[in-house]
Amino acid sequence: MPTPTSIILDWGTSSLRAMLVSETGETLDTRESSNGGIQFVKDGAFEAALMQAVGEWFSAHGPLPVLATGMITSRNGWVEVPYVDTPGGVAELAAGTRKLTLQNGAVITFLPGMRDPAAKPFPDVMRGEETQIVGFGLDRDRTLVLPGTHSKWARIKAGRIDSFQTYATGEVFALLTKHSFIAKAQDPVPGAEPDWQSFGRGVEFAASNSAAADAFLSAIFSARTGVLDGRLKPENILDYVSGLIIGSEFRQARAAGWFKAGETIGIVGNNVLNSRYGRVAPLFDLTVEPGPDNAAKRGILLIAAEAAK
Amino acid sequence: MPTPTSIILDWGTSSLRAMLVSETGETLDTRESSNGGIQFVKDGAFEAALMQAVGEWFSAHGPLPVLATGMITSRNGWVEVPYVDTPGGVAELAAGTRKLTLQNGAVITFLPGMRDPAAKPFPDVMRGEETQIVGFGLDRDRTLVLPGTHSKWARIKAGRIDSFQTYATGEVFALLTKHSFIAKAQDPVPGAEPDWQSFGRGVEFAASNSAAADAFLSAIFSARTGVLDGRLKPENILDYVSGLIIGSEFRQARAAGWFKAGETIGIVGNNVLNSRYGRVAPLFDLTVEPGPDNAAKRGILLIAAEAAK
Numbered sequence: 184m185p186t187p188t189s190i191i192l193d194w195g196t197s198s199l200r201a202m203l204v205s206e207t208g209e210t211l212d213t214r215e216s217s218n219g220g221i222q223f224v225k226d227g228a229f230e231a232a233l234m235q236a237v238g239e240w241f242s243a244h245g246p247l248p249v250l251a252t253g254m255i256t257s258r259n260g261w262v263e264v265p266y267v268d269t270p271g272g273v274a275e276l277a278a279g280t281r282k283l284t285l286q287n288g289a290v291i292t293f294l295p296g297m298r299d300p301a302a303k304p305f306p307d308v309m310r311g312e313e314t315q316i317v318g319f320g321l322d323r324d325r326t327l328v329l330p331g332t333h334s335k336w337a338r339i340k341a342g343r344i345d346s347f348q349t350y351a352t353g354e355v356f357a358l359l360t361k362h363s364f365i366a367k368a369q370d371p372v373p374g375a376e377p378d379w380q381s382f383g384r385g386v387e388f389a390a391s392n393s394a395a396a397d398a399f400l401s402a403i404f405s406a407r408t409g410v411l412d413g414r415l416k417p418e419n420i421l422d423y424v425s426g427l428i429i430g431s432e433f434r435q436a437r438a439a440g441w442f443k444a445g446e447t448i449g450i451v452g453n454n455v456l457n458s459r460y461g462r463v464a465p466l467f468d469l470t471v472e473p474g475p476d477n478a479a480k481r482g483i484l485l486i487a488a489e490a491a492k
Numbered sequence: 493m494p495t496p497t498s499i500i501l502d503w504g505t506s507s508l509r510a511m512l513v514s515e516t517g518e519t520l521d522t523r524e525s526s527n528g529g530i531q532f533v534k535d536g537a538f539e540a541a542l543m544q545a546v547g548e549w550f551s552a553h554g555p556l557p558v559l560a561t562g563m564i565t566s567r568n569g570w571v572e573v574p575y576v577d578t579p580g581g582v583a584e585l586a587a588g589t590r591k592l593t594l595q596n597g598a599v600i601t602f603l604p605g606m607r608d609p610a611a612k613p614f615p616d617v618m619r620g621e622e623t624q625i626v627g628f629g630l631d632r633d634r635t636l637v638l639p640g641t642h643s644k645w646a647r648i649k650a651g652r653i654d655s656f657q658t659y660a661t662g663e664v665f666a667l668l669t670k671h672s673f674i675a676k677a678q679d680p681v682p683g684a685e686p687d688w689q690s691f692g693r694g695v696e697f698a699a700s701n702s703a704a705a706d707a708f709l710s711a712i713f714s715a716r717t718g719v720l721d722g723r724l725k726p727e728n729i730l731d732y733v734s735g736l737i738i739g740s741e742f743r744q745a746r747a748a749g750w751f752k753a754g755e756t757i758g759i760v761g762n763n764v765l766n767s768r769y770g771r772v773a774p775l776f777d778l779t780v781e782p783g784p785d786n787a788a789k790r791g792i793l794l795i796a797a798e799a800a801k
Contacts, residue, residue, distance in 0.1 A: 303704040304697040305717040305724070333713065349717075350709040351673070358667040364660070388613040395612040398744035399708045400659040400737075404642065408614040408658075415614070428709075435707035 187211050189248045190237055191483055193311075194255035196220050201237050203244075208477065208484055212240070221260050229261040230285060246289035250487045252311055252479075256281075256293045266298035266308055272321050272343035276313060277489035292487055299347050307349050309335055311479070315451045316344055318482030319474035326442050327449040327474075330456035332357075334432060336441045348439060352432045353456070359428075360421055365406045370417035381419035382426035382462070389430025390466040397438075399431050429459055433467045444468035451478055496520050496553045499546055500792055502620075503564035505529050510546045512553075517786065517793055521549070530569050538570040539594060555598035559796045561620055561788075565590075565602045575607035575617055581630055581652035585622060586798035601796055608655050616658050618644055620788070624760045625653055627791030628783035635751050636758040636783075639765035641666075643741060645750045657748060661741045662765070668737070669730055674715045679726035690728035691735035691771070698739025699775040706747075708740050738768055742776045753777035760787055 185205040193200040199219030203212040214236050224232045233249075240247065256264040267279040279295035296310030312335045316327055321342045329335040332353035338345045359365045388405070389396055396402055406424050409415030415423055442448055447470040450457055457473070464471045475481060494514040502509040508528030512521040523545050533541045542558075549556065565573040576588040588604035605619030621644045625636060630651045638644040641662035647654045668674045697714070698705055705711055715733050718724030724732055751757055756779040759766055766782070773780045784790060 302717070303700075303702045304693075304711075304714050305721045307713070307717055308720055348704070348707070348710050349713045350707065351713050352709050354672055355664075355709060355712075358671055362667055362671050363663055384613075391612075393612045394748050395657070397706070397747035398657070398659065400661050400664060400741055400744055401657050401748065402613075403664075404616070404658045404660050405613050408611070408616055411617055412614045432709055435709055438706035439703050439710065 184211060185209055187240070187244045187247060189250055189484070189487070190240060191480060192233075192249060192251040192255065193253050193479075194219075194221065194251055194260070195253040196222050196259075199232070199236055201240075202480070203237075203240050203247075204480065204484070208480055210480070221254055227261070229255070233285075233291075241287055241289060246285070246287050248487070248491075249285075249289055249291040250294065250483050251291055252294045252314060252483060254310070256295065257310065262293045264293045264295040266310075267295045267313075269297060269299045269301070269347065270340065270343040270345045271297060273317055273485055273489050275343070276317065276486045277492075280486070280490045282490075292490055294483065294486055297344060297347070301346060302348060307347060309347060309349070312337075312347075312451075313344060314482035314486065315474075315478040316482065317485055318478030318480065319449055319451045325447065325449055327451050328436075328460060329451045330429075330454045330460045331452075336436050336439075338441070348436075348441070350432050350436070352428055356425060356428045359403060359406075360424060365403070365420060365424055368407060368410055368417055369420040377425070377459075378419050378422045379462070381415070381422040382459070384415075385423040385426025385428070386430035386463050386466050387426075389427055389434050390463075396431075396434060399435070402427060402431060425459060426463070429456075429463050430466070433463055433469075437467060442467070442469060446470070447472055449474055452476075493520055494518055496549070496556060498793070498796070499549060499556050499558045500789060501542075501558060501560040501564065502562050502788075503528075503530065503560055503569070504562040505531050505568075508541070508545055510549075511789070512546075512549050512556075513789065513793070517789055519789070530563055536570070538564070542594075542600075550596055550598060555594070555596045557796070557800075558594075558598055558600040559603065559792050560600055561603045561623060561792060563619070565604065566619065571602045573602045573604040575619075576604045576622075578606060578608045578610070578656065579649065579652040579654045580606060582626055582794055582798050584652070585626065585795045586801075589795070589799045591799075601799055603792065603795055606653060606656070608657070610655060611657060616656060618656060618658065621646075621656075621760075622653060623791035623795065624783075624787040625791065626794055627787030627789065628758055628760045634756065634758055636760050637745075637769060638760045639738075639763045639769045645745050645748075647750070657745075657750070659741050659745070661737055665734060665737045668712060668715075669733060674712070674729060674733055677716060677719055677726055678729040686734070686768075687728050687731045688771070690724070690731040691768070693724075694732040694735025694737070695739035695772050695775050696735075698736055698743050699772075705740075705743060708744070711736060711740060734768060735772070738765075738772050739775070742772055742778075746776060751776070751778060755779070756781055758783055761785075 197220035201214040297313040334350040337347035497515040506529035510523040606622040643659040646656035
């Protein structure tokens, strides 16, 4: 087995995930605790919680450096790390880290999130996605999309993250399909493959030149009218709405200036949503370039290496 | 007491509301049954349910004509009445009614809903709002807005309802403020007056010339970033989001061609939302003309009178 050189923590509100990694970023071991999230840590006993999760790694390999991301760096976490403002790259993110020495002598480095002070109407924020963007690579000027519950569109410029914007796409999809008139009408087939034709119909409308597609609050009502009109089957509503909402994200991102037809954008991470985003992009005349699977880990190691200089 | 001349039913999925009215539309008596909705009526026993609700009116005043609207005219109701297509006015709606004679000799007239076959991506529908529009008055060409869970924007042209579009504004507001990241962050003050300043800040962004305001999926995330940035207090999120979402409805309706700056639009009904919509309109350079309080009843009587000719 390659020599372990560091421990990476993705320490969120509800869970703690730890990776034992080699110098080249190979993951040698993992620990995952579904009740290890910061909401379960009482009286600030974060060090004890950490030792419980990965203490045996320290015992086996000595006081390895620990690199921590996630809500552990927020106000409710162990060490609050201020956001680094855009534009910022590896150097700025490294300068924004905070360090703490554990009782066993290991140094834990807390990585900062990012803030775009120019975003409208209020500064936008991300915590974690910036490591994925760094891991994707900052060498070329381009726009990246990071699909998710709160998707990010980000612009890389001159080797730094220049600006970004959050789209609550995944969350709105979940709200509509779990709690709205759409939830009542749909008839999902559990475990079935997506119906790409229905998905495509949603995207096609979102990408069309119909002015009605600019009216998102109206477009979603088509999940009902399509069924009433016999053009949409209840078992296909979910995929139709998925296509419509992700397509609307692209339409809105275009309106907000994140891309123009004919460009190439990067898509970051290995989120299961990526295949859906990849299918939407061509309808907006975009070419998509996928990033590495382990973008977050690569980014964390790059920032930590710079911080250790 | 003026002589009762008809009974108007608003018979929905969950409740039945009945009004005893005079020739001039005065409401002389009402009955409301919260468990009288069509979902509670077993084996198609609609006539028995109706007699239970308003039988005493028949006993007292004879077999008055009954005018029925709501889901009672849908596939799951008593008599399914096909939608009348736009463009359509009083004559077309009257021609689309269906009649049934009750055992006591009273005639019940079921009023149709409306369908806009030109709507994109699928024909749009409404059931009930068309009576409010007729009651508002079809004499002048103009755009009307009907605030609600599923708001309608409608165009009156040449004495008929020319087209309309549904916006799921109220529903999206409820979803976001009850189930999303916004629900977790807000700190409502029960029973308090709306904070019009916070409401106004949401509207102002939606009405601004910022391209970011075209990105609805992103704009709603400002409910979080505003709090993170200390510019929005948890107790003001609800009113801010209300302004942002209703403002977005206007922005999207403008993009979809429902109005231009400088115009006058009508606002229909006496929905509690109307005061909010009335505050949004000026930021889009619109003048709002309110309709009569009893628009739905007026519309029903006009259509029924035409159908009785």
